Amino acid sequence: MPLPFTARRAKPKESAPTMIRLPRRSLFGAASLLALPAFRPARAQDNSRASQFILATGNELVAALNDPRADLATRRQRVAAVLRRAVDIEGVGRFILGRWWRQATPQQQQDYMKLFEETLIRNLSARFGEYQGVRFSLGRSQQRTEEDVLVNTIIERPNTAPFSLDWRVAEVNGQPRVVDVIAEGTSLRLTQRSEYSSVIQRNNGSIQALLQAMQGQIAQLAAREQQTR
Amino acid sequence: MRLMPPNTSLLALALGIALLAGCATRPDPADPDAVAEFEQNNDPAEPFNRAMYDVHQGIDRVVLRPVASAYRDVVPQPVRTGIRNVLGNLRTPVILANDMLQGEPRRAGDTLGRFVINTTLGVAGIFDVASSLFGVRGHAEDYGQTLARWGVGEGPYLFIPVLGPSNPRDLTGFGLGIAGDPLTWVGQGVAVDVLTGVRGGMTVVDTRESLLDVLDDVQRSSLDPYATLRSAYRQRRAAEIRNSGEAAPAAAGSTGFGIGTGAFPER
Numbered sequence: 001m002p003l004p005f006t007a008r009r010a011k012p013k014e015s016a017p018t019m020i021r022l023p024r025r026s027l028f029g030a031a032s033l034l035a036l037p038a039f040r041p042a043r044a045q046d047n048s049r050a051s052q053f054i055l056a057t058g059n060e061l062v063a064a065l066n067d068p069r070a071d072l073a074t075r076r077q078r079v080a081a082v083l084r085r086a087v088d089i090e091g092v093g094r095f096i097l098g099r100w101w102r103q104a105t106p107q108q109q110q111d112y113m114k115l116f117e118e119t120l121i122r123n124l125s126a127r128f129g130e131y132q133g134v135r136f137s138l139g140r141s142q143q144r145t146e147e148d149v150l151v152n153t154i155i156e157r158p159n160t161a162p163f164s165l166d167w168r169v170a171e172v173n174g175q176p177r178v179v180d181v182i183a184e185g186t187s188l189r190l191t192q193r194s195e196y197s198s199v200i201q202r203n204n205g206s207i208q209a210l211l212q213a214m215q216g217q218i219a220q221l222a223a224r225e226q227q228t229r
Numbered sequence: 230m231r232l233m234p235p236n237t238s239l240l241a242l243a244l245g246i247a248l249l250a251g252c253a254t255r256p257d258p259a260d261p262d263a264v265a266e267f268e269q270n271n272d273p274a275e276p277f278n279r280a281m282y283d284v285h286q287g288i289d290r291v292v293l294r295p296v297a298s299a300y301r302d303v304v305p306q307p308v309r310t311g312i313r314n315v316l317g318n319l320r321t322p323v324i325l326a327n328d329m330l331q332g333e334p335r336r337a338g339d340t341l342g343r344f345v346i347n348t349t350l351g352v353a354g355i356f357d358v359a360s361s362l363f364g365v366r367g368h369a370e371d372y373g374q375t376l377a378r379w380g381v382g383e384g385p386y387l388f389i390p391v392l393g394p395s396n397p398r399d400l401t402g403f404g405l406g407i408a409g410d411p412l413t414w415v416g417q418g419v420a421v422d423v424l425t426g427v428r429g430g431m432t433v434v435d436t437r438e439s440l441l442d443v444l445d446d447v448q449r450s451s452l453d454p455y456a457t458l459r460s461a462y463r464q465r466r467a468a469e470i471r472n473s474g475e476a477a478p479a480a481a482g483s484t485g486f487g488i489g490t491g492a493f494p495e496r
Contacts, residue, residue, distance in 0.1 A: 099262035123450065185468025191460040197266060198456035213452045221450075 050149035050169040051138055053176040057086040058136050058153065065131045072225060076125040083124070088170065088177035089117050095179075096193045100200055104207045112207070115214040122221035133158045150182070271386050271396075272459060278388040282455050285390040293391070294444075297437035311355040313435050317367055318347050318354025319428060323406050327370040331378045336472075339365050369469070372409065373402025377470045386459055391433070394462035 064070075064078035083089070093116040094101050104112060124131075139152035149169045156162040168180035168187075181188040196210055203209030255273075256263035272278060301309070321344040328337035343359040351358045359365045376398050377383070384397035392403070407413055412428075415421070451457040 099266065184465055186461045186464045190464060191457055194270070194460035195451055195453050195457045198453040202453070210452075217450070217452060224449075 047149055050176055051151050053086075053169060054151040054153060054167050054178075055138055057082060057178070062134055062136060065128060065134060072125070072128070075128060076121065076225070079124055080121045083121055084117070086178050087120065088172045088179050089113075089120065091172060091177075092179055092189055093117070095189055096196055098193050098197060100197065100207055100210075103205075108207050108211065111211055112214075115211060115218065118218050119214055119221075122218050122225070126221040126224040128225065131157065139164060148179075270459070271383070271463070273385050274387070278386065279455055281388045281390055282458075285388065285393070288390055293433070293437050294441070297434055297441055300434050301438050301441065309435070309438065312431060313439075314347070314351070314357045315354045316428070316432055316435055317357075318344060318351075319412060320369075322411050323372075323409065324368070324370045326409060327372060327375045330372075330375045331370070333472075336368060336370070339368070340370075343367060368472075371399075371402050372405035373399035373466075374470050376402055383463075383466075386463065388455075388459075394458055399466070 060082045061079065064075055064082060067075060067078070070078070090113065093113050096116070097104070097112060101109065135156045136153050137156075139154050151167045151169055153165050153167065154162050155165055163183070166182040167178050168182065169176050170179045171177075172179075179189070199210045199213055200207055256267050258264060304312075321340060325337055325340045325344070328334075328340050342363075343357075343365055346359040346363065346365075347354045347357060350356075350362075357367065360367060381398050383399070387395045387397065387400065389395050389400065392400075395403070413425070447454050447457055447461075
């Protein structure tokens with residue numbers, strides 16, 4: 001697959017640790033057994049680092065969402081700042097545009113990235129009303145691959161049944177970054193890729209059509225943001 | 230098509246129409262990315278499915294959503310929870326059968342234990358005491374999942390009005406769920422027919438109510454709700470077949486919208 005995003009965490013990485021460990025064990029015998037405990041804490045630390053990152057990011061988001069003094073624009077800016085820092089917007093955006101990324105002109109790529117970031121932020125800011133009084137806590141955390149960690153959280157809102165969200169955290173340029181959100185087994189980036197591609201396809205492969213649709217969506221979200229006030 | 234039970238003429242009909250009706254144009258074989266996507270979407274009957282989706286949206290707008298919305302407004306939350314618990318408890322025979330068919334004795338034990346406790350202490354299933362007092366949470370299971378575990382492929386994606394997203398395998402599972410449910414065959418007469426009808430109707434209303442927020446959100450925020458639902462359904466179904474993640478609601482059916490909604494957190 002020519003997608004840079006998937007290529008970065010391709011399958012072989014999952015089996016990499018065992019592949020390295022096995023010959024080691026046979027070659028050095030007991031020596032590798034001593035090395036094993038060293039392996040585990042390193043991975044556990046990875047895990048807790050991702051959890052800490054999600055905890056910190058989540059607390060920042062909740063603080064920004066629940067700040068009663070700030071007006072809408074201020075809150076949106078605070079949320080935007082947290083998202084820009086915490087989410088691998090570039091990587092996720094490219095992944096979602098998928099095969100159309102290479103067919104887009106540089107100008108379209110640039111426009112798309114701007115619209116994508118705006119959509120991400122507006123999607124949250126249009127729900128400020130719904131997320132009033134939101135609380136979240138860490139659930140169990142599980143590691144998937146070498147650099148990918150799924151961090152489970154539980155989101156609680158007043159008068160609504162709590163629900164569980166998984167955050168996929170990867171190392172991007174040495175920093176932990178959210179690369180996907182998974183709700184009930186459904187990956188947001190996969191669903192959104194399907195959605196965007198469908199829009200382009202139904203408009204005879206026009207990327208411009210998607211950009212226009214995104215623009216319309218952002219306008220709608222902005223209108224909703226005002227209503228929820 | 231594999232494993233078609235004799236009593237699912239509806240399924241055969243739906244499939245027949247799907248095959249006759251316009252199939253999606255295959256992408257240019259010279260474009261490997263387009264071909265890969267076409268295969269990944271698994272929706273060769275897309276034009277037909279989109280037409281069915283529009284039919285469903287019409288029904289939903291006029292009947293399903295207003296009824297579910299009124300149900301939420303009129304019936305207080307504790308009563309709705311009780312109704313959901315009863316519906317879930319009534320699904321025990323199907324869940325238990327599928328736990329066993331999948332060779333999951335522990336889950337089968339959970340299902341059986343829950344049924345005994347909830348039917349007695351939980352007053353005919355109204356209160357989920359097995360979960361609240363004994364910590365044994367419910368899970369859903371259906372024939373579609375069992376067929377998947379047995380290696381039956383899902384087949385092409387299908388959208389069925391009222392039932393929602395599906396495929397030949399899950400639709401077969403849905404039929405087997407009805408045919409293989411002892412409650413379908415118990416007794417006869419007007420009273421039984423009425424109760425069966427009430428149960429079926431309540432399942433639809435309860436399921437739609439549980440999806441009010443999610444589906445409203447999809448309609449409002451997706452640039453192509455059809456594509457979003459297709460992707461979400463297939464991903465969630467795969468997760469359910471793996472028995473990974475959160476428990477599906479007790480009342481979930483084996484196809485369509487009623488699958489795995491409203492996850493409850495594990496504490």
